Amino acid sequence: MLVASEASTIASGGGGLADRYAAALYAYADENHVLDAVVTEMENLGRLIDGSADFRRLLDSPLIDVKTATAAAQAVLQQEGFGKPVRDFVGMVSVNRRLRSLREIVAAFAALVADRRGIVTAHVVSAHPLNDVQRQQLRARLIEAGYGNVNIHEKVESDLLGGLVVRIGARLYDTSLKSRLQRLQYAMKGAA
Structure with a gap:
């Protein structure tokens, strides 16, 4: 008690x-x-x-x-x-x-x-479920970026089309195909 x-x-x-x-x-x-x-x-x-x-x-x-x-x-x-x-x-x-x-x-x-244990949580959103090799590669990239002890929480959102969105604390890394297409669309509107 x-x-x-x-x-x-x-x-x-x-x-x-x-x-x-x-x-x-x-x-x-x-x-x-x-x-x-x-x-x-x-x-x-x-x-x-x-x-x-x-x-x-x-x-x-x-x-x-x-x-x-x-x-x-x-x-x-x-x-x-x-x-x-x-x-x-x-x-x-x-x-x-x-x-x-x-x-x-x-x-x-x-x-x-x-x-308290020094573990960083990475919230990963992908278009398809990650396989073991992709998880290991992602973990290796995060370690290279300075995140030593990382917990990965995965979520699947098919509307991303491809790529990943990774959120660690306040940082957001968006490499999704959906975002790339949106940036291309905005760039094309600006050029017109």
Whole structure:
């Protein structure tokens, strides 16, 4: 269970709601030497939320009272084999009426862990799914560009036609065929 110092961190200002909850969980897990287990379980929780429409409905429903929602969430987490720290954390989130924000909190926790461990996240959008060779080449290019430890999150958008759009923090690298055609169109309009 989170102690009063973590709860006051959540209640105090500074950062968004999800960031404050993520920071409190990180501090708790680090102090209690269960950080690696909590990181793994929070990744699993994110996959559970993304993969289960029923669980998402439970989290998003304003019609379910707090007591029932907390008990249902705890039962799901227990059945899925989550440890006590994550179950207690989700219970606290539920009691504070923040279950609707749980997915955001999971994402904020992952971002905090990546930041603390020096991992950079590259959001890659491609016209077609990348194969293993393309992933390795992309990772090598990112390392050459100075991004040492990179996590690649992929998304497919067929309207790009070809190429890639890579976002790392505030930087955007757009080599998509769609963008090249748009730039050519603007250049041709300017020449006319």
